[in-house]
Amino acid sequence: MSTGNAESEPPSRAGSRVPSGRGPGRPRDPRAHGAILDATLTTLLEFWYPSLTLERVARRAGVGKATIYRHWESKLDLVLEAAAPHLAIGVVPDTGDTRRDVREGLDQLISTYADPVAAIVIFAVLAGLEPDERLRERFRSAYVLPWRASMSDALERGVARRDLPARLDVGFAVDMMVGTVFQRVLVVPEPLVDGLAEHLLTLLLHGRLPTR
Amino acid sequence: MSTGNAESEPPSRAGSRVPSGRGPGRPRDPRAHGAILDATLTTLLEFWYPSLTLERVARRAGVGKATIYRHWESKLDLVLEAAAPHLAIGVVPDTGDTRRDVREGLDQLISTYADPVAAIVIFAVLAGLEPDERLRERFRSAYVLPWRASMSDALERGVARRDLPARLDVGFAVDMMVGTVFQRVLVVPEPLVDGLAEHLLTLLLHGRLPTR
Amino acid sequence: MSTGNAESEPPSRAGSRVPSGRGPGRPRDPRAHGAILDATLTTLLEFWYPSLTLERVARRAGVGKATIYRHWESKLDLVLEAAAPHLAIGVVPDTGDTRRDVREGLDQLISTYADPVAAIVIFAVLAGLEPDERLRERFRSAYVLPWRASMSDALERGVARRDLPARLDVGFAVDMMVGTVFQRVLVVPEPLVDGLAEHLLTLLLHGRLPTR
Amino acid sequence: MSTGNAESEPPSRAGSRVPSGRGPGRPRDPRAHGAILDATLTTLLEFWYPSLTLERVARRAGVGKATIYRHWESKLDLVLEAAAPHLAIGVVPDTGDTRRDVREGLDQLISTYADPVAAIVIFAVLAGLEPDERLRERFRSAYVLPWRASMSDALERGVARRDLPARLDVGFAVDMMVGTVFQRVLVVPEPLVDGLAEHLLTLLLHGRLPTR
DNA sequence: AATTAACCGAGACGGTACGTCAGGTCTTGAC
DNA sequence: GTCAAGACCTGACGTACCGTCTCGGTTAATT
Numbered sequence: 001m002s003t004g005n006a007e008s009e010p011p012s013r014a015g016s017r018v019p020s021g022r023g024p025g026r027p028r029d030p031r032a033h034g035a036i037l038d039a040t041l042t043t044l045l046e047f048w049y050p051s052l053t054l055e056r057v058a059r060r061a062g063v064g065k066a067t068i069y070r071h072w073e074s075k076l077d078l079v080l081e082a083a084a085p086h087l088a089i090g091v092v093p094d095t096g097d098t099r100r101d102v103r104e105g106l107d108q109l110i111s112t113y114a115d116p117v118a119a120i121v122i123f124a125v126l127a128g129l130e131p132d133e134r135l136r137e138r139f140r141s142a143y144v145l146p147w148r149a150s151m152s153d154a155l156e157r158g159v160a161r162r163d164l165p166a167r168l169d170v171g172f173a174v175d176m177m178v179g180t181v182f183q184r185v186l187v188v189p190e191p192l193v194d195g196l197a198e199h200l201l202t203l204l205l206h207g208r209l210p211t212r
Numbered sequence: 213m214s215t216g217n218a219e220s221e222p223p224s225r226a227g228s229r230v231p232s233g234r235g236p237g238r239p240r241d242p243r244a245h246g247a248i249l250d251a252t253l254t255t256l257l258e259f260w261y262p263s264l265t266l267e268r269v270a271r272r273a274g275v276g277k278a279t280i281y282r283h284w285e286s287k288l289d290l291v292l293e294a295a296a297p298h299l300a301i302g303v304v305p306d307t308g309d310t311r312r313d314v315r316e317g318l319d320q321l322i323s324t325y326a327d328p329v330a331a332i333v334i335f336a337v338l339a340g341l342e343p344d345e346r347l348r349e350r351f352r353s354a355y356v357l358p359w360r361a362s363m364s365d366a367l368e369r370g371v372a373r374r375d376l377p378a379r380l381d382v383g384f385a386v387d388m389m390v391g392t393v394f395q396r397v398l399v400v401p402e403p404l405v406d407g408l409a410e411h412l413l414t415l416l417l418h419g420r421l422p423t424r
Numbered sequence: 425m426s427t428g429n430a431e432s433e434p435p436s437r438a439g440s441r442v443p444s445g446r447g448p449g450r451p452r453d454p455r456a457h458g459a460i461l462d463a464t465l466t467t468l469l470e471f472w473y474p475s476l477t478l479e480r481v482a483r484r485a486g487v488g489k490a491t492i493y494r495h496w497e498s499k500l501d502l503v504l505e506a507a508a509p510h511l512a513i514g515v516v517p518d519t520g521d522t523r524r525d526v527r528e529g530l531d532q533l534i535s536t537y538a539d540p541v542a543a544i545v546i547f548a549v550l551a552g553l554e555p556d557e558r559l560r561e562r563f564r565s566a567y568v569l570p571w572r573a574s575m576s577d578a579l580e581r582g583v584a585r586r587d588l589p590a591r592l593d594v595g596f597a598v599d600m601m602v603g604t605v606f607q608r609v610l611v612v613p614e615p616l617v618d619g620l621a622e623h624l625l626t627l628l629l630h631g632r633l634p635t636r
Numbered sequence: 637m638s639t640g641n642a643e644s645e646p647p648s649r650a651g652s653r654v655p656s657g658r659g660p661g662r663p664r665d666p667r668a669h670g671a672i673l674d675a676t677l678t679t680l681l682e683f684w685y686p687s688l689t690l691e692r693v694a695r696r697a698g699v700g701k702a703t704i705y706r707h708w709e710s711k712l713d714l715v716l717e718a719a720a721p722h723l724a725i726g727v728v729p730d731t732g733d734t735r736r737d738v739r740e741g742l743d744q745l746i747s748t749y750a751d752p753v754a755a756i757v758i759f760a761v762l763a764g765l766e767p768d769e770r771l772r773e774r775f776r777s778a779y780v781l782p783w784r785a786s787m788s789d790a791l792e793r794g795v796a797r798r799d800l801p802a803r804l805d806v807g808f809a810v811d812m813m814v815g816t817v818f819q820r821v822l823v824v825p826e827p828l829v830d831g832l833a834e835h836l837l838t839l840l841l842h843g844r845l846p847t848r
Numbered sequence: 849a850a851t852t853a854a855c856c857g858a859g860a861c862g863g864t865a866c867g868t869c870a871g872g873t874c875t876t877g878a879c
Numbered sequence: 880g881t882c883a884a885g886a887c888c889t890g891a892c893g894t895a896c897c898g899t900c901t902c903g904g905t906t907a908a909t910t
Contacts (some may be wrong), residue, residue, distance in 0.1 A: 064883040127339035167423040172411060179391030199384060207419020211379040237858040238901045267891055276862040450875045450886045472764050479865055488888045551763035552684050591847040596835060603815030623808060631843020635803040661854035662906045691896060700857045
């Protein structure tokens with residue numbers, strides 16, 4: 001049972017309602033917790049976010065609805081935790097080689113966007129499927145900002161090494177790369193990932209757009 | 213923007229059910245039709261797409277629910293028609309000046325994305341809020357593809373005039389621009405549109421990323 | 425009348441869906457159940473059966489529509505339970521005195537028919553207001569047949585005691601009495617109950633029709 | 637087309653909305669009128685009264701809904717006219733022979749009650765399926781009262797001829813007969829008409845109940 | 849013969865009620 | 880004191896009819 005990551009997970013715990021100790025009483029059943037997460041994932045893939053109902057998840061997990069509400073505050077909250085392993089993107093490394101670092105970061109980005117679960121969740125968050133702004137903020141700070149910060153750092157290092165233009169608008173460069181990947185992976189009818197990272201690298205480092 | 217395609221076809225009518233003659237019978241009441249569209253727009257802005265219910269629209273429009281179902285097949289169908297004026301983006305012009313054409317196209321794109329109604333609808337369509345694939349296809353062919361085609365044409369003309377590299381991968385260039393705009397206008401917490409079009413133009417024409 | 429069959433079976437429960445134990449889970453809220461029955465009765469008296477809508481009952485009872493559907497399968501089902509106390513007619517007693525037994529039975533019949541709630545429900549059942557034949561059958565077996573059987577028994581005892589003609593067609597006699605009461609109480613514009621039981625008794629026992 | 641009785645019909649016309657002359661203008665189309673009545677009858681037999689909708693009748697008759705409302709004021713109004721031939725019961729004759737007159741009257745009553753259309757309409761009227769009291773009154777005065785009056789007359793003649801007891805309570809006798817017939821023909825699960833008229837005659841004339 | 853008013857079919861209109869479903873909360877008895 | 884179960888109220892869903900209305904077209908009596 002359970003998609004696991006019980007030990008690896010700083011971000012996956014982000015959505016849980018403080019399960020910490022308060023006196024006696026029966027502790028939470030970890031089997032229920034895992035079963036709910038599993039059921040959430042499979043249901044998500046099958047029905048997408050808007051048609052995922054907590055009742056169906058409860059039924060599949062063999063769990064009472066109230067148990068879900070006890071563990072998570074909302075549907076998005078639950079989904080974010082269930083999808084956490086698919087959303088975890090890591091950080092851009094620092095090897096001393098600008099091209100290698102950026103290339104690694106772009107590969108992380110592309111493979112994350114290419115994950116069906118991630119795609120479903122990203123759209124759900126962007127589309128404001130839940131009116132709760134705090135959740136969007138949590139999503140940003142857990143998955144978006146760390147990667148952006150480390151990519152920005154990588155670019156700054158590239159500037160320092162003269163691999164990139166002096167005083168480069170790093171934010172623009174990051175948005176350009178992220179936006180292009182988003183567009184080619186998630187928006188066009190069929191994902192176009194062949195050579196994508198390399199094209200972006202060439203554009204970034206040499207200002208050359210790809211040719212046919 | 214977007215006095216655009218007034219002559220090519222009436223996209224606002226695209227969602228209506230059988231708008232033309234079927235024998236005798238009382239014709240549609242244009243007052244009801246208009247009231248529903250108005251109520252849809254204001255409700256959309258207030259509640260976003262997922263919380264927009266047809267019942268509330270009917271109440272606001274002072275109209276029976278059945279009338280809405282008589283005019284439109286689904287919620288997305290209705291919303292697409294109501295939002296049509298906000299989504300109409302026109303086409304990239306052909307003035308003989310590459311920079312001017314692309315600049316105009318980017319301005320169209322940015323101002324469309326900056327429209328709150330457009331943003332709500334675009335997310336709703338992208339996020340697959342309705343399982344109906346035909347609607348997504350209708351959206352693409354009505355709003356996305358014509359602009360992309362005309363922007364691609366503009367780039368091809370730029371290639372022919374040697375303003376752009378020979379054998380430029382036009383699709384990539386378009387996705388790069390669209391993706392960057394999407395990212396900066398719709399995804400980051402606060403829209404970043406200052407100089408956006410100009411930055412993209414410089415990158416496209418001269419391979420130079422903006423500086424701080 | 426009709427403290428009657430308190431011990432034979434609880435007819436008021438006849439219409440309830442699965443009223444008994446199925447594992448854990450929150451039990452039915454008796455306050456909701458009772459409020460719905462009360463609202464049904466008052467609405468029935470005010471609007472008669474065909475204009476009684478479950479939506480209005482729900483509104484009056486301060487209850488969700490779904491709760492009604494959870495407790496009863498149909499409108500008639502609900503009405504039958506709400507009206508049960510007004511329909512309960514008891515059985516014809518066995519005192520050893522034919523005249524007294526039949527007289528008691530007729531009084532039961534007349535006062536039941538004279539109850540406005542009973543009248544409304546009886547007509548609803550007879551008129552086939554619900555296409556469900558099983559409900560009509562339930563009504564018959566709960567209220568009609570027991571009384572008829574006990575009245576038939578009383579007449580048989582009267583035959584045995586020579587108070588009534590040998591080989592009397594008991595079914596005919598019962599239908600004659602029931603039909604006459606039905607006609608005089610429910611069909612004519614103003615109920616005509618004065619002397620009704622006595623007239624029927626005289627006709628039954630002595631073959632004499634009443635005079636003016 | 638049309639169940640006819642266009643010429644015989646005092647009562648059938650009772651429900652029509654004064655079609656009389658006011659200036660020029662097209663007169664009512666008798667084909668539409670007849671088609672509606674036909675569709676009403678077949679629909680009535682198939683769906684019973686409560687499930688008979690004017691929309692279905694209009695569809696079957698190939699007629700606009702408004703045409704029905706132009707001709708009749710209400711559903712019961714329409715049904716009463718469509719069913720008129722099945723409800724027409726005639727009057728008890730005056731042959732000088734009490735037994736023969738009453739027998740004829742009972743036969744009329746029994747065969748009317750045995751008509752499925754009549755049964756459906758009678759129940760609809762009795763059950764108060766329409767809150768309009770005037771319609772019930774119209775039904776009474778058109779079908780019920782004339783027959784009752786003529787039957788009462790026949791009984792009075794029987795009293796005068798000493799075939800019946802002096803000062804007989806004629807109203808009671810009529811209700812007894814009508815009620816018994818109603819009960820045996822319309823209420824019991826299977827109609828019991830064998831010997832019914834004869835049994836009632838024997839009871840009326842000789843005070844003897846039937847035997848097995 | 850032209851006019852004209854009421855007819856006709858069709859069906860849109862604002863409503864009410866239907867029976868179902870899911871949301872989020874609350875309650876019970878078992879563990 | 881958490882668990883599964885499930886009842887509770889709320890409110891939206893999409894459909895069916897209601898009774899009224901408005902069309903364009905037809906038809907017969909009145910001019």
